[in-house]
Every structure is written in structure tokens, then in C-alpha cells.
Amino acid sequence: MKKILLVAFFLFTTLFSSKQTYAFEPFIPYEENPLNVTGQYYNWEEAGIIQASFLYDESKYKMWYTSLGNGMRLAYGESTDNVNWERKKLYNFLNNQDIHDPSILKTPQGYVLYFGTTPPGQHTRIMRIDSSNGIDFDLSTLQTVLMPEQSWEWAGVSSPTIYFENGAYYLFYTALSNNWKMGFAYSTDGIHFTKCHDFLLEADVAPKSLVKKDNIYYLFFHSPNGVETVETTSQPSCNSNWTNRHIVFDSPRFHSVMHKDNALYLYYAKNINSLWSLNRASSSEQVKKNPIIIIPGFLGSWNKDAILHNKIVLQQDWILNPIAKEYEGLEKTLIHLGYEKNKDFYYFNYDWRKDIESNADKLNVFINNLHLEQPADLVGHSLGGIVGRIYAQKYGKTNIEHLVTVGSPHQGIAKSYMAVEGGEIETDNSLFWLAEKIVLQLYKDGLKTDRQILSENFPVIQNLIPTTDFLKDESQVISISNMAIKNNLLSRYQDNFNQIFDILQTTSGEKGMTTSGYVVKKRNVIDELLDNYPDGRPIQKLTDMGDLTVTSVSAKGGENPIILSKDHGELIYTKDAIKQLLDTLQIGVEDKDIIEGKRTNLFPSLIFLMLSPAKLEIRVGGKTYQEQEGVVFIENALSNSYELRATGQDNGRYSILVGRLTEEKDYWTRIEGIITANPPSSQTDIYTLLLDDQFPQLSLSSxxxxxxxxxxxxxxxxxxxxxxxxxxxxxxxxxxxxxxxxxxxxxxxxxxxxxxxxxxxxxxxxxxxxxxxxxxxxxxxxxxxxxxxxxxxxxxxxxxxxxxxxxxxxxxxxxxxxxxxxxxxxxxxxxxxxxxxxxxxxxxxxxxxxxxxxxxxxxxxxxxxxxxxxxxxxx
Known part of the structure; x- marks a missing residue:
């Protein structure tokens, strides 16, 4: 066997199936590569450092490596800083015979060095030699421990990786027949090994390091695609199930991985001007990720069949609302940090119109269907935090590591009072306000009052009535116990709220004075006729510090609430808010790695809701806005001429609900049309909508x-x-x-x-x-x-x-x-x-x-x- 084979197999290129995952943080090359190696050996000109094995021992970094010169020798070097290395000793165990691929093992008795060698005219085999200090080796202990014996090993065995645990030695190695395959053997004395009958992996692979972390064994090996790993949760054996094969570093040569403290160090060789230099990459240790489940707030989820056509749909058919930008920053940041959507983090999208407890039930089904291997982190914004809270209280904490609520009204929202008791909506630049408006406009039938429409089609607002006294007449506070309409849900779950405090982290905003209640007077005659405001008609707002939607007091809960100077949207999309959230989840992140989201600006804006069977497109000022799931939303909609193009998808009547949203007032109209062409897609109806600040009412120009x-x-x-x-x-x-x-x-x-x-x-x-x-x-x-x-x-x-x-x-x-x-x-x-x-x-x-x-x-x-x-x- 020629020594060239021992190096060349690392350079072959063979395709195999692999998938990318994130068992560890990405390996980042050291900026000052190559590492500095000083010193020289007597009568040996070193032309390269390859195939190193590392230990951190006695407050030093130590490496045993293959030194390329006039042949291959083993050598030893040291470093105190993992950057500057010094050559210490060269070994010629076999009288100028090539020796290579060292793997060091420290035991209670000393050090054992395994390596490969090829005697002239013979097959490559694996040997071992002992040392008391890791530097001076006892030649009398030199012996062969592994020879090629099986059909898939006929050309030799090499590249040992030794691991010791609980009195057992585990040896991973490479064998050559038609290509390099990875084998496994085990021993009780480190000398006499029993081989597995079959190889573990094939396609030109060579084992290099075994790392154990959190009871998971990670086997690093070299392949033509670079450094890869497989993992198993069982103690290595011939029957171990090695899974999750993936690439962790692209195309380095002769690598080795060392686990120290909270980092992995990957050392590798790089050929520069015919010299193989020593290089290093590092990976901060990543604790196995808790799955993250993001629960959006009002109008954060969407299903056009459910919202626009009032159909019953399954929870899994809901998606993140295309107009809600608040969650984009958090999602992009997680992806940037190596999290994969629908694998490491998920959205629980749901029908925010329905009562909170029914959505908590659906969240329970959602989590169970994920079949998670470890507890999840729940992150709920606004209403989503209350859904997560009720889930935790109703179904227990078994599946939850952290429950983070952001701007969530644990004691209710005062603004819900007017909607619940009077069918009136207080203008607010929030998705909560827009959600109420959309429900009212879609379900008006001329028969029911606005209060009845909201009660029947938006029952969640009943769950948001404040649970503490928030009304007063001109002389005294009105006790909630004396009110005709109460929040029975949150009141019912208040008594055992403290049972989830150990997993709960609340974040509240203190941006400015926020509606906290009302001064009320006796309802008027119209109210009596419509059964509105049984607890009194508001005549004046009461305020307290909050995020302009939810008061800080209502959003607080648990033992150490976090308070940020943010409004309701900023709490979830700004960089420092995302940083605070990730810190709570114990996800290390630097400011430069955080991607900020955006606010969904409602004032001024235009919203178009397309009721089938047509596809909508809006053109204005050289821009084109395409419908997404039945919605077109245009922020900062100024006076202009807006061209609406409705292209048929099926025959029949369609209706376009158009809303103009301003701080002063909102204006709504419907445009009616019919698709009659065959095929339907050949028909495009064009309307021109005039937007004029002087005449804010919406009107078609023609x-x-x-x-x-x-x-x-x-x-x-x-x-x-x-x-x-x-x-x-x-x-x-x-x-x-x-x-x-x-x-x-x-x-x-x-x-x-x-x-x-x-x-x-x-x-x-x-x-x-x-x-x-x-x-x-x-x-x-x-x-x-x-x-x-x-x-x-x-x-x-x-x-x-x-x-x-x-x-x-x-x-x-x-x-x-x-x-x-x-x-x-x-x-x-x-x-x-x-x-x-x-x-x-x-x-x-x-x-x-x-x-x-x-x-x-x-x-x-x-x-x-x-x-x-x-x-x-x-x-």
C-alpha cells in the first residue's frame, strides 16, 4: 500500500445524501488564520501539519499530529492561547516507516496514542503506544491493535478515532476496499478489539472526533463535501442508530474537533503554496434548541374563507396575516441565528375572533401534533399571550419551558368595553381596532345592531373586559361585581394564575397614557331601545401608563415583569425588544444579528378585501399592489387616482370592500361586479377610485x-x-x-x-x-x-x-x-x-x-x- 492512498482518499469527490441542520452553531474561521507554529525538529524539515488530535490538558492546548516532510512522522506541539503553537517533539517509532493519523486518549493511567502505519509491502493497520506524560512514549508498549480482516477492509485500515467511557474503548476507523468505509470496534482493554461485521458509513469517509454533549454522541468525520456529523443517543455499539447526517463545515482537509468549555474548536489543514498550514474555526456551543411557538395577536392570523366568507375552516388552514409586518423582524432574526421555520420555530395561527379558551384548546392540539422531543418556548404577542397563558393553566406546564407574553392584557383591555356594551369602537392605530372594524363591515346585514354583530362574530372581546374596577360614575367607582357584563373567563383563571409564574415572563410597554377605564353616565333612550350600555354610557376616558393599547398594569404578571418604553407594536418588532425577548429565551445574540421588523401603519391607508370569484390588483403612482389571500393593503395612501383591476377566476358575482382609514375617521364602500366571460380569466373589470382629502368619502371616478x-x-x-x-x-x-x-x-x-x-x-x-x-x-x-x-x-x-x-x-x-x-x-x-x-x-x-x-x-x-x-x- 502506497502512502499516497492514505492522503488521497480525503480528496476524492463522491456525492451522497445530506441535509443541513443546526446541532451546533456554525463554525467560524479564526480571522488570523493560519495559526502561528514556531520551532523546528532536528534533521527534519516540516512541510505541513495535518491529521492532528487535540487535548486541553494541564492548562495547555496540546496536539499530536502528522508532520509532512521526507515522509510522514508523528509530532507533538503545545500552545497556551490556542493561537501560537510551538513544535516540541518528533516521533520515529518505526525506524523511518511512515506513521500518520494520530488519535490521543488520556486515561487514569496516562496517555495512549493510536495511529496508522503501512509496513513496506503490507496492508495499512492501526497501532498504539503508551506514555505516562503524553510526550515521552514507551517503545516497549508499541503494538498492533487492528488489522484488515473483513471483505470491505482488504486494502487496509487507518484513521483511528479512539473514545473511552465507563471502562470501554470505542474505536472508529476507516477501511479501504473499492472506496473508504467507516468501521467500528470495541474493547475492554484498548488492545483486543471486536469489530462490527458491517461498516457504519461508506462513500469515502474517515472518522476524526467523537464529542458527547447532553447525552448525545456526535461523530465528526471527513467526506468529499467537508466535515460532517452524525449523532446517536445510545452508547456506541454495532447496533447504534446514527442519524441526522449533515455538513458542519465546507471542504477543510485533515480536521479534528475538540470540545472545551462552551465551545467547539475545529482544527484543519490548508494547502498554501504547497505547505499544509494549521487553521482553526470555532463554534459556540449551542444547547439543543427549544422549539419556539409564536402566537400572534389580533389580526395577526388570516384565512380568507373564514374571514371574508364566514366559512368554518381548520386551524392548520390559518396563515400569518400578509398585512401584519410586526413579526417579520423576529422571524428573520431567528432564521439568521440558524433557526428553521416549521422545524425550530412555528407560528400558531388561529381565529382571533373566537373566545380565548377555544383557541387555547386548539393550541393544545397543535402542540401535541408537533410531537416535540422537548418543552417549547411560547411567545405570545397581545391576545396571543393570553391564549398561551390559558393553555398553560388549563393543560399544565409539561410542554412549556418558557411562556413569554408581550403586551398581553392579563387584566383585560378597557377599550373592549365600548365594543361589548355599545357596539362602538374607539379609534386606535392598532390591529385590534382594524380587526373590530373589518368584522363590523363584513357582517353588517341591516337587521342586527353593531353590538349584536360584534357579539356574534367577535366573541373574544367579551373575554377582554377588565377584571378590575375600571368604571366610575360622577361620584364613585363602580365595582365589577355589580356590572351586568363581566369577564368570566379571566376571572375564573385568576385564582391559579400564580401556578405558572415559574415559567412566565411578561413584557409591558410604557409609551404613554393609555385608556384604563371610563367615567359613565346613565344610558340614553337610544341605548335603552338597543339594549346598549347597561352599565353606563362613557362620557370621559380614564388613563394610566401603558403601550397605548394595553395598560402596563394589565400586561404585567409573574415575579419579574419587564417594562419597556414601547407602544403595543414596538414591543414585538423593535431591535431592543427582540433582544430582550431572545435574552429571556436564553438565546445568545449580538445586536448586529438582530433584524428589526416594521409597524403596520394604519393611518392613512387603504384596505381592499376581495370577495371571490376574482383576483384583485391595485395600480397607483407607478406601483402595483397584488392581492394576497383576498387582501390588498396600501400604507400611506395619499390623494391620488387608484386603478382597481378585478380579473376573473370563476363566473359569478364579486364584491370589493374598500376602507379608507384616517386618524379622524374611517370610510367604507363596496364595489359590486360580475364575471361572465368564458374563460373567466379573459375578463378584467377596471375601476378608478378617487382619493381626495377635500372629499374624504370614497367614490369611483366614472x-x-x-x-x-x-x-x-x-x-x-x-x-x-x-x-x-x-x-x-x-x-x-x-x-x-x-x-x-x-x-x-x-x-x-x-x-x-x-x-x-x-x-x-x-x-x-x-x-x-x-x-x-x-x-x-x-x-x-x-x-x-x-x-x-x-x-x-x-x-x-x-x-x-x-x-x-x-x-x-x-x-x-x-x-x-x-x-x-x-x-x-x-x-x-x-x-x-x-x-x-x-x-x-x-x-x-x-x-x-x-x-x-x-x-x-x-x-x-x-x-x-x-x-x-x-x-x-x-x-
Missing amino acids: SSTLFEELILYLSDINITFKKADITKAINNLKFSKQLSEVQNKGKLKTTLLLSHQQLFSGYYKLPIQERAKVLYAVEKLERLHDQVMGSYNIGISPSKLKSDIRNLKKLDLPTQTFLLSMKNKGKNILKNTQTLIEINKRLKQAEYSISQNRLNYAQILLKSVNELVKEVRKL
Whole structure:
């Protein structure tokens, strides 16, 4: 066997299956490589250092290595700093015969050095020699311990890696037949070894080091692709199951791995100008990662079928909301640190509309289905932290190492009160506010009050009523025990909350004064009619320090709460907040490795929700925004012309819900269309939406499109209603469209008002539960009338309009009194009250329109009011 074979097998290139994982932190080469090696040997010119074996012993770094010169010898060197090395001794155990591949073992009796050698004309074999100090070896102990004997070893055995544990010696080695294969042998005395019948690995591999960490054995070996490892949890044997093969360092030669303190050092040789130099890479020891489960907050999860179409879907079908940017930084940081999504960290996406306990139940199923080998770290932001908390309290701490809640309302959110008791939403630049708004807009049906809609479709808000006293009247605090509506869930779990304090870490924000409660007064008559605010109508906010959504007091819990000067979103996406979170999870990270996320800025913005069967695209200012899962969200939406393009995916009606969100107010409209083409994808409907700060109400720029949209909507609902009056209104609208195109304003106004009258005629003939659809059409007609008539105010007297408004307003209080008396007599006055609200809404709009000289709009609004007044007292 020629000595060239002993080196060349390291350089062969053979493909094999491997996958990347992260049992250890990545190995980072030392910046000052190669390492400095000084000194020389007598009568030996060293041309390279390869195949070293290392120990940290007696406060020194020690290496036994193959010295390349006029042949191969073994040698010994030392270092005090792991950078600067000194050659100490050269060994010629076999009278100038090549010796190589040393592997050192320290035992209670001294040191044993295993190595490979090839006698002239014979096969390569493995020998050993003993030493009392690791430097001076006793030639009388030199002996052969392993010879090629099996069919897959016929050309020789070499490259020993020795390991000693519990009185047993384990020897990994390489054998050559057609290619290099890795073998394994074991012994009780380190001399007489029993081989396994089969090889462990093939495809040109050579063992180099065995490291044991946390009861896992990591075997490092060389292959044509570089340094690889496999691992096993059982004591090495012929039956060990070695798994998780992966590359840890690309293509170094003649490596060795040493485990010291909290680091792994990988030494390797590099050929520079025909000289093999000593180099080093290091890896901070990585404790086996706890899986991380991120639980987003309000609107952090999304499923378009569930949200937009109110379908029942499975929890695993929910995804991270494409518009929620707050979690991007944490995710990118984890990936940068070597974590793999859906392997080392997961998102628990869920239906945030549902009650907290049902989502905690789903979290339990989710965790069980992961079949985790060790406890997980739960990270819950906002509502997500409460879901995690209730899961821990209900199902126990067995599967949890850490529970981190970030801005989570453990004592509730005061802002939920108005939504729960009055169906009203306090404006707030948060995803919680937007979640409430979306639910209200999607599920309005004209039959239920806003409070009923939120109660039925967003029941989680009931779980967020504060659990401590947060209301007061003008004289004293109102005890929550005396309230009509209470938070039974959090109150029920409050008693044993302290049982999870040992795993809990809360983070609260103190950015500014945050709503903590309300001063309330007795509810008004409309509230009584709608059963709103049984505990009092808010007239003034109370505040306390918090993250502008959740008070600091509510977000605190456990023994050592963390407080940051952050708002609700900043608590999860800013660099220092992410650093604090990772420190809590005991994940070491430097500031430079943290990637900051972003805020989802709601004000000003546009949101488009696409109800099938079309795909939506928005073009504005040279940019194109593609729909993602039924949503297009445009931040910083300024005055401009926005082109909406709806391309068919299937035949049928579609609806686009559009919301304009500003700090002052939010405006919503729907655009109705139908896909009729075959194939559907050949049809693209184009709409132009004008955004004007002077006229914040959303409107389509094309009058023709407005006509077509209204005609389509009425035609669609009249398929079911079959009302002649609605048919007449449709025909008049078609004629009005023609008049609009030729700018015949006088006749156009007459036909539009006739359509208005016909719609109300149809409205009266429908059952009460169906009238909301026609009233929605009336609202569209009112806006159409406003846009196409513009400043054509001939024959309209502003003073007459103002007088009409004053007279109509006089009907309000007597009507309220009448309806309340009817309710007290057991009559169902819900629809009447909603009609009264519609009347008052239009009266306010009419007053504002007069101030803007939009007299046509005020006129048609008052015509609608006069029609509704006829119905408001009918029981």
C-alpha cells in the first residue's frame, strides 16, 4: 500500500445524501488564520501539519499530529492561547516507516496514542503506544491493535478515532476496499478489539472526533463535501442508530474537533503554496434548541374563507396575516441565528375572533401534533399571550419551558368595553381596532345592531373586559361585581394564575397614557331601545401608563415583569425588544444579528378585501399592489387616482370592500361586479377610485361605472324579490345613464329622483328582514346622485333644506319616547330604532352637505328621510 492512498482518499469527490441542520452553531474561521507554529525538529524539515488530535490538558492546548516532510512522522506541539503553537517533539517509532493519523486518549493511567502505519509491502493497520506524560512514549508498549480482516477492509485500515467511557474503548476507523468505509470496534482493554461485521458509513469517509454533549454522541468525520456529523443517543455499539447526517463545515482537509468549555474548536489543514498550514474555526456551543411557538395577536392570523366568507375552516388552514409586518423582524432574526421555520420555530395561527379558551384548546392540539422531543418556548404577542397563558393553566406546564407574553392584557383591555356594551369602537392605530372594524363591515346585514354583530362574530372581546374596577360614575367607582357584563373567563383563571409564574415572563410597554377605564353616565333612550350600555354610557376616558393599547398594569404578571418604553407594536418588532425577548429565551445574540421588523401603519391607508370569484390588483403612482389571500393593503395612501383591476377566476358575482382609514375617521364602500366571460380569466373589470382629502368619502371616478354597478346590484337582488317597482327603477337608471353621458342635467335629476321613489315603493312591499338590501341600494343611489349632479343646484333653496332639517329633527325625541313605551309593553322595536338611527345619520349628512354647497346630495338625503319617517313608528 502506497502512502499516497492514505492522503488521497480525503480528496476524492463522491456525492451522497445530506441535509443541513443546526446541532451546533456554525463554525467560524479564526480571522488570523493560519495559526502561528514556531520551532523546528532536528534533521527534519516540516512541510505541513495535518491529521492532528487535540487535548486541553494541564492548562495547555496540546496536539499530536502528522508532520509532512521526507515522509510522514508523528509530532507533538503545545500552545497556551490556542493561537501560537510551538513544535516540541518528533516521533520515529518505526525506524523511518511512515506513521500518520494520530488519535490521543488520556486515561487514569496516562496517555495512549493510536495511529496508522503501512509496513513496506503490507496492508495499512492501526497501532498504539503508551506514555505516562503524553510526550515521552514507551517503545516497549508499541503494538498492533487492528488489522484488515473483513471483505470491505482488504486494502487496509487507518484513521483511528479512539473514545473511552465507563471502562470501554470505542474505536472508529476507516477501511479501504473499492472506496473508504467507516468501521467500528470495541474493547475492554484498548488492545483486543471486536469489530462490527458491517461498516457504519461508506462513500469515502474517515472518522476524526467523537464529542458527547447532553447525552448525545456526535461523530465528526471527513467526506468529499467537508466535515460532517452524525449523532446517536445510545452508547456506541454495532447496533447504534446514527442519524441526522449533515455538513458542519465546507471542504477543510485533515480536521479534528475538540470540545472545551462552551465551545467547539475545529482544527484543519490548508494547502498554501504547497505547505499544509494549521487553521482553526470555532463554534459556540449551542444547547439543543427549544422549539419556539409564536402566537400572534389580533389580526395577526388570516384565512380568507373564514374571514371574508364566514366559512368554518381548520386551524392548520390559518396563515400569518400578509398585512401584519410586526413579526417579520423576529422571524428573520431567528432564521439568521440558524433557526428553521416549521422545524425550530412555528407560528400558531388561529381565529382571533373566537373566545380565548377555544383557541387555547386548539393550541393544545397543535402542540401535541408537533410531537416535540422537548418543552417549547411560547411567545405570545397581545391576545396571543393570553391564549398561551390559558393553555398553560388549563393543560399544565409539561410542554412549556418558557411562556413569554408581550403586551398581553392579563387584566383585560378597557377599550373592549365600548365594543361589548355599545357596539362602538374607539379609534386606535392598532390591529385590534382594524380587526373590530373589518368584522363590523363584513357582517353588517341591516337587521342586527353593531353590538349584536360584534357579539356574534367577535366573541373574544367579551373575554377582554377588565377584571378590575375600571368604571366610575360622577361620584364613585363602580365595582365589577355589580356590572351586568363581566369577564368570566379571566376571572375564573385568576385564582391559579400564580401556578405558572415559574415559567412566565411578561413584557409591558410604557409609551404613554393609555385608556384604563371610563367615567359613565346613565344610558340614553337610544341605548335603552338597543339594549346598549347597561352599565353606563362613557362620557370621559380614564388613563394610566401603558403601550397605548394595553395598560402596563394589565400586561404585567409573574415575579419579574419587564417594562419597556414601547407602544403595543414596538414591543414585538423593535431591535431592543427582540433582544430582550431572545435574552429571556436564553438565546445568545449580538445586536448586529438582530433584524428589526416594521409597524403596520394604519393611518392613512387603504384596505381592499376581495370577495371571490376574482383576483384583485391595485395600480397607483407607478406601483402595483397584488392581492394576497383576498387582501390588498396600501400604507400611506395619499390623494391620488387608484386603478382597481378585478380579473376573473370563476363566473359569478364579486364584491370589493374598500376602507379608507384616517386618524379622524374611517370610510367604507363596496364595489359590486360580475364575471361572465368564458374563460373567466379573459375578463378584467377596471375601476378608478378617487382619493381626495377635500372629499374624504370614497367614490369611483366614472359616472358610467357607478350606474353599471348599481344596476347590476339591483338586478341581482331582484332575481329573488321580483318586484315591479325595482324593475322600473332599474330601467330608469339605464335611461339616467344615457342622460348623464349627454349631460342633460335637468332630465337626469328627474329620472334619478323617480328611481329613488320607485326603490322606496319596492322597499315598502318587502318583508322587514329583506328591506336592508334595498336601503343599501338607496344609499348607493344617493351617492350616485351627488356625484353626477355635482354643482347643478338649480331650483334648490338652501334655506328650505335647512328648514326641513329643523322640522324633521323635532320628530326625534317624540319618536324615541314612543318607541321606548312600546318596548316597555313588550313590542319588538329593534327595526324601528335602526330606522330612526338611519334618519338621524342622513340628517347629519344633509347638514354637512349644505355647508359644502352639495345641495343635490342634501336634497336626496332628505327625500330618503321623509320616506323613512313614514316607517319609523310602524310596528
